[in-house]
Amino acid sequence: MTQNLPEIPDTLVNVDVIGYSNFLVNTGATGTKFLKEIRDNKKIMGIKCPSCGKVYVPPRLHCPTCFARMSEWVKLSGKGSLTSYTVVRYEEPYLPKQPPFAYGIIQMDSADTGMAHFLGEVDLDKIKIGMRLEPVFKEEREGSILDIDYFKPSS
């Protein structure tokens, strides 16, 4: 069984590795309420930790700092300040928008964490850290974070 086998070609081979995922994402009670408020009332809600008082948006069930279970919802104005951003200028599969477009992290007023979303109605070369932003909601909403179309500069 130890003979050499020169007859097997060394031709380089490329294979298509076929993969398909179809995850069912369950947003849970906390995520559902957050998305429902956006969908039904165009409201962005945060959740407040009873131990340290931090307000999280997007909300989560437990505070990652003190592990307290959170149940106190805080209605936010939706307005906030830009803390970070990036401009996507190339195209690849599954981008939710046609490039070029900008992602930003928006620190909402009365909240202690930032939320990532798109920036719109803004010149991509004139985006500034600290600029004031407000949400623009889609007309037809379906219970998704993309029910917020984007954040635009606040007047």
Place this chain on the structure above:
Amino acid sequence: MTTEQKQDPEFIQFRYPRDVTYHHALGYQSKFANGLKQGRILATKCPVDGRCTIPPRIVCPMHHVRQTEWVDQGQRGRLISAFKINFPMFNSRTGELQTWENPIIAVELEGGARMDGWCMETDTSKLKTGMLLEAVWRPEEERQGRADDIMYWKPIEE
């Protein structure tokens, strides 16, 4: 400005379908793939201790020396271990839940290398470590140089 959380009968779920097909350049392992297309199992052999490895490696992971010799591993092997998945799992090629009737096995080939595969025998009570197995190949025109060109390993009488 605050509201209390109440029990809500609606839970939002959404599907996240993604096609993650990609092109994989096999490089050094191309010879292994070409062998599979011809219905043969090749392994690389370490020049230090003669250990054969599948999938083939350009460098022996034990002795860190280049492996240039390819060895035909034959069509038969002996069962090392077997397990069966008794609950549905996602098929990564379709994204759908699927049950798997055939046990997944490890085989030590006649040439000394070890590899994984599917066992044709679905009744695990009939599987014994050390039993002789033979590769069952896809028809030649269907082989793509992939490990699943070997459809199953079939137990055979000694």
